Amino acid sequence: MxxxxxxxxxxxxxxxxxxxxxxxxxxxxxxxxxxxxxxxxxxxxxxxxxxxxxxxxxxxxxxxxxxxxxxxxxxxxxxxxxxxxxxxxxxxSPSAPLRMRDENLVKMMFAAELEPAEVLRLVDERRKSFEWFAKNVASPGPAQSWQADQKLGSRTTSELLHEYGKQHTENALAWCDQVEEALRGIANDRA
Amino acid sequence: MxxxxxxxxxxxxxxxxxxxxxxxxxxxxxxxxxxxxxxxxxxxxxxxxxxxxxxxxxxxxxxxxxxxxxxxxxxxxxxxxxxxxxxxxxxxSPSAPLRMRDENLVKMMFAAELEPAEVLRLVDERRKSFEWFAKNVASPGPAQSWQADQKLGSRTTSELLHEYGKQHTENALAWCDQVEEALRGIANDRA
DNA sequence: ACCTCATATCTCTGTCAGATATATCTGTCA
DNA sequence: TGACAGATATATCTGACAGAGATATGAGGT
Structure with a gap:
């Protein structure tokens, strides 16, 4: 070769x-x-x-x-x-730039001109998908016997990677809270 | 149609x-x-x-x-x-599931079995790309005149979207810190 | 003997990113 | 007024890629 x-x-x-x-x-x-x-x-x-x-x-x-x-x-x-x-x-060698496709967020952007109820629906969809994710993916499985996993101080690399996923997920869920709070602000204005 | x-x-x-x-x-x-x-x-x-x-x-x-x-x-x-x-x-209608391609993270996973120096290089690359991103993309541009942007309480939808990007970025940078700290832990062990 | 489920591989279709080619328009200095 | 640079604008082609579905095989139960 x-x-x-x-x-x-x-x-x-x-x-x-x-x-x-x-x-x-x-x-x-x-x-x-x-x-x-x-x-x-x-x-x-x-x-x-x-x-x-x-x-x-x-x-x-x-x-x-x-x-x-x-x-x-x-x-x-x-x-x-x-x-x-x-x-x-x-x-x-240099890594390819990060790439993402998040259709829910795109819709959110365009929903800005629609009813608040539409935005609420989208936030709800988003929350559900990240909750599913937190349960099924972002949690570390049991350590495998073949893993000669480098210890980085007190933690292994795969622990750190899962930590990243977990933080990302929590961040996304917290953002859903923020948006819903803002939406409740509207509801209160109108009440 | x-x-x-x-x-x-x-x-x-x-x-x-x-x-x-x-x-x-x-x-x-x-x-x-x-x-x-x-x-x-x-x-x-x-x-x-x-x-x-x-x-x-x-x-x-x-x-x-x-x-x-x-x-x-x-x-x-x-x-x-x-x-x-x-x-x-x-x-x-239902949104397509989120999709991501983050080559840097993938490498990080496989670098676990290599030298700590390799991991350090990757973290450094990662930090740089997110810093670039924070400067060039994640900051909200000036509001456009055509924007009939829905006010969600005190904030517009596009402000909230930029907020999301900003949080994501900060999160990624904080994670880089964590990994580097763990790596310094090793260095100290050996010193 | 039959069924079902997990394992395992392969193929096909259409979406998509990135590179590249090329045309047009605008300002600016000669 | 003409040459040129750089921004604006559209188009095409290649190969990577996801997702769905087709197909085969084995293990365990009834």
Whole structure:
């Protein structure tokens, strides 16, 4: 593999590589791991996952013990030395700018010219989605045995990452409160 | 236009419709407005903008005074009654789930197994990008004359939206502090 | 023997971002 | 009045990507 080839990998492919680097995994494992751990700041879709695994294998960055494992049987991938080198280089290169799509907020902006009741509906929708999120994603799962998780002082990196998600969620919920309070202000004016 | 046609619009098209609804705008205006106001929770890419404008016009949701204005002269779009109805229906329908791509955080997760120095580099990168953001995007521009901005108690909706962006940013920066502090903890252990 | 659910992979469609190309308009200094 | 820079304005193309759904396999129960 030439030095330039890994540079062409998509961000998704590199993320997948990172998961395989942590410990050997199948495609399905990666999907589940991504769901649990990074789903609020990164999504890995099926449509990408398997083709990218194949690509990474072709580039020699990952490999699976049994060659051509017949049809749909599970194949467990592990990282090669070349893969590990590629991963490190990726981590050291500049990151893509943050990107977000939050349709609820966009609507909120345009709802400014509508009834206060519309804004209230949107805030309610927002609150519900973040509450769901707090329950299902932002809480840290049990520590995994394979995790050689760097201790950063008293806390592990994955604890810190979950902390970030938690703070983000609480912040969003607090903002919902602020908007509702402002809306109650109107109601009081009119009463 | 049938009721079903507007339902097929993409989220991007609906966002564009929202901008035109606020007041008449050209494609370029929309692009700039999106840059200033929503760029941190929604992106409108050039590749989408003009085709979608054309589509909205074909559906009769927006129109431009001069028909076929020859070549590349500026055309200013304004919303039609049908367009306004479509917009309202959109705002009342369920929103797409929030989506995010934050490559820096992903790297942070995988850097857990590397040197603390790598994590430090990533935190530094993160801080810089959010500081840039605080300066260039998260601050409210001057109020526009066309803004019939709903007063929610003492504050307008756009003030509240900017407030959200600001809180998000401050939160992210505070988290950078936390991580760095944890890293200093290590340094002290070793000293 | 059948059913059901979790596991596992693959494919297809349409959305989308970013880069790039290109035309027009406006001011400004010669 | 003409050349030029820089802002305004529109258009196109490529490849990344999400989400849905199709398909297959195994384990456990009835």
């Amino acid at each position: 030439s030095v330039d080839e890994w540079a062409d990998l998509t961000p998704t492919a590199r993320t997948i590589l990172g998961f395989v680097a942590q410990h050997p995994r199948s495609g399905y494992d990666i999907r589940e791991a991504a769901r649990r751990s990074v789903s609020y700041f990164w999504g890995v879709s099926d449509g990408q996952l398997y083709p990218q695994l194949k690509l990474l294998a072709e580039l020699g960055l990952i490999e699976s013990p049994q060659e051509d494992p017949g049809a749909r049987s599970k194949s467990v991938w592990h990282i090669t030395p070349a893969g590990r080198a590629a991963l490190t280089k990726w981590i050291r | 049938s009721v079903d046609e507007w339902a097929d619009l993409t989220p991007t098209a609906r966002t564009i419709l929202g901008f035109v609804a606020q007041h008449p705008r050209s494609g370029y205006d929309i692009r700039e407005a999106a840059r200033r106001s929503v760029s941190y929770f929604w992106g409108v890419s050039d590749g989408q903008l003009y085709p979608q404008l054309k589509l909205l016009a074909e559906l009769g949701l927006i129109e431009s005074p001069q028909e076929d204005p020859g070549a590349r002269s500026k055309s200013v779009w304004h919303i039609t009654p049908a367009g306004r109805a479509a917009l309202t229906k959109w705002i009342r």
